[in-house]
Amino acid sequence: xxxxxxxxxxxxxxxxxxxxxxxxxxxxxxxxxxxxxxxxxxxxxxxxxxxxxxxxxxxxxxxxxxxxxxxxxxxxxxxxxxxxxxxxxxxxxxxxxxxxxxxxxxxxxxxxxxxxxxxxxxxxxxxxxxxxxxxxx
Numbered sequence: 001x002x003x004x005x006x007x008x009x010x011x012x013x014x015x016x017x018x019x020x021x022x023x024x025x026x027x028x029x030x031x032x033x034x035x036x037x038x039x040x041x042x043x044x045x046x047x048x049x050x051x052x053x054x055x056x057x058x059x060x061x062x063x064x065x066x067x068x069x070x071x072x073x074x075x076x077x078x079x080x081x082x083x084x085x086x087x088x089x090x091x092x093x094x095x096x097x098x099x100x101x102x103x104x105x106x107x108x109x110x111x112x113x114x115x116x117x118x119x120x121x122x123x124x125x126x127x128x129x130x131x132x133x134x135x136x137x
């Protein structure tokens with residue numbers, strides 16, 4: 001959280017000095033808006049990402065800097081392979097995802113690309129759930 005704050009602040013300072021209108025996209029998680037077993041510290045830090053995103057969006061909007069976040073569900077990567085290989089855990093997680101599958105990194109990239117692009121030029125302070133609607137319940 002501290003690194004995210006300090007990095008965002010350093011970038012925004014340079015953009016303001018140079019008159020650059022830009023877009024920052026933070027990486028959050030569905031765990032920032034729902035409780036998930038064995039993820040208390042992680043979920044708390046991701047909830048903080050969502051709040052920081054809202055605050056920075058408000059503070060920097062007048063400078064033309066947009067700040068948003070993505071909040072993916074469990075995504076199949078090398079880092080999550082061991083967790084998602086636990087049959088009992090994986091089955092429980094899948095039962096909570098209405099679309100019935102884990103995410104793919106390309107889906108997260110797509111959300112980030114949208115939030116960085118012109119199509120989202122009126123979007124700021126938003127956390128985009130890329131979660132198969134895990135957080136709908």
